[in-house]
Amino acid sequence: MAEAKVAIIGAGPAGISAAVQLKRYKINSIIFEKRKIGGLVENAHRIENTMLFPNGISGKEFVKILEDYVKKYNLKIVYEEVKKVNKADNFILKTKKGNYEFEYLIIATGTRPKKLPFRGIKYHVTEINPCKKLLIIGGGDIAFDYALSARKICKDITILYRSNIKALPVLVDEVNGKGIRVIKGEIKSIEDNIAITTIGKLQFDEILAAIGRVPNVEIVEGIASSKMFVIGDAKNGIYRQTSLAIADGVKVGMKIWRMMRYGDTEGDW
Ligand SMILES: Cc1cc2nc3c(=O)[nH]c(=O)nc-3n(C[C@H](O)[C@H](O)[C@H](O)COP(=O)(O)OP(=O)(O)OC[C@H]3O[C@@H](n4cnc5c(N)ncnc54)[C@H](O)[C@@H]3O)c2cc1C
Structure with a gap:
């Protein structure tokens, strides 16, 4: 892959934005993606705080726009999961297929979701x-x-929260206003299709958890380098917001161009 000096791991809003900004400086990059273009945003019911919409x-519409950027800028995506990064003179990315x-x-x-200890x-x-x-x-x-989102496919929906409602007031x-039940209580175990909770038994045929997320950065654990940038x-x-991820992508593109052109190592990151 001698044609590119820059690797981007992840084809979500941050990674695509970085690749587009680099391309505008005529810097080619290669994006490694383990799943598909778009990242987490495909799960969003409606994004209202990203300006211009x-x-x-x-x-899903947002993902379509990211796909259009990939086409328009002819971005190169390698559909492989990066399992580990090593640093020698350069960065060595290890996937199942090679280095x-x-x-x-x-x-x-x-990020990836925090998990509950139930199957x-x-x-x-x-x-779902x-x-x-x-x-x-x-x-x-x-x-x-x-x-x-689930209202389109599930009739009866209950949200069970443990301590506080932290969601946006809107x-x-x-x-x-949508007939969705919101109940305070904690899940203790699951038996078949019944959740045993502090407020009694709750039956379900699908169960979904959103109890926080952790960053996917283990692959670069222990590596510190002025030529490595964690974004989004x-x-x-x-x-964790789309606009911030996109802004990070633009910023890192500008930063790398300045480093290549002027040897610029100044400025915060
Ligand atoms: C339900 C929901 C609603 C949301 N609503 C809003 C909203 O209204 N407004 C808003 O601004 N934001 C919203 N967000 C947040 C928004 O989706 C994220 O901020 C945004 O997707 C972050 O982009 P990212 O590129 O940093 O990461 P991600 O979108 O998570 O993309 C990361 C990509 O990296 C890939 N990847 C990870 N590890 C590897 C590896 N080792 N090798 C190869 N590929 C890898 C993943 O497959 C993924 O495609 C919402 C999120 C959810 C879940």
Whole structure:
């Protein structure tokens, strides 16, 4: 892959934005993606806080736009999971198929869900089947957003939250007007299709949890380099937002261009 000096891991909003910005400087990059273009955003019911979409935009429409960028800028995507990165003079990316070497590395790997210790729970709304009774565990934005998405395929929806509702007030209002039950309680175990909780037994045929997320950064653990950049949800802690991921992509593209052109190592990152 001698044609590119920059590797980007992750084809979500952050990774695509970085690749587009680099391309505008005529810098080719290679994006490694283990699943498909779009990342987490495909799960979003409606994104309203990313500017330029005053009427909001669904997660799926958003993914379509990212796909259009990939086509327009002729971005190169290698559909392989990066299992580990080693640093010698350059970065060596290890996948099942082999090793790839790059001078610059952008980590746009996003996050993965925190898991509950029970079997049968799903963590992304795109994974659930049409159902009669859906139980959602969690009290944050994602749990409430999942409930709104799931209305298209599930009749009876309950959100079970443990301590506080942390979701955006506008999401809570939207859920409240839609006949979705919101109950305070904690799940203790699951027996077949029944959740045993602190407020009694809750029957379900699909169960979904959204109890927080952790960054996917283990593949670069122990590596520190001025030529490696962690961007988007993988670095933004609780501030996991599409606009911030896109902004990170633009910024890293500018930074790498300056480093290549002027040897610029100044400026914060
Ligand atoms: C239900 C829901 C609703 C949301 N609503 C909003 C909203 O209204 N507004 C808003 O701004 N944001 C919203 N978000 C958040 C938004 O989706 C994220 O902020 C955004 O997707 C982050 O982009 P990213 O590129 O940093 O990471 P991601 O989108 O997570 O992309 C990371 C990519 O990296 C790939 N990857 C990971 N590890 C590897 C590896 N080792 N090798 C190869 N590929 C790898 C993944 O497959 C993935 O495609 C919502 C999220 C959810 C789940």
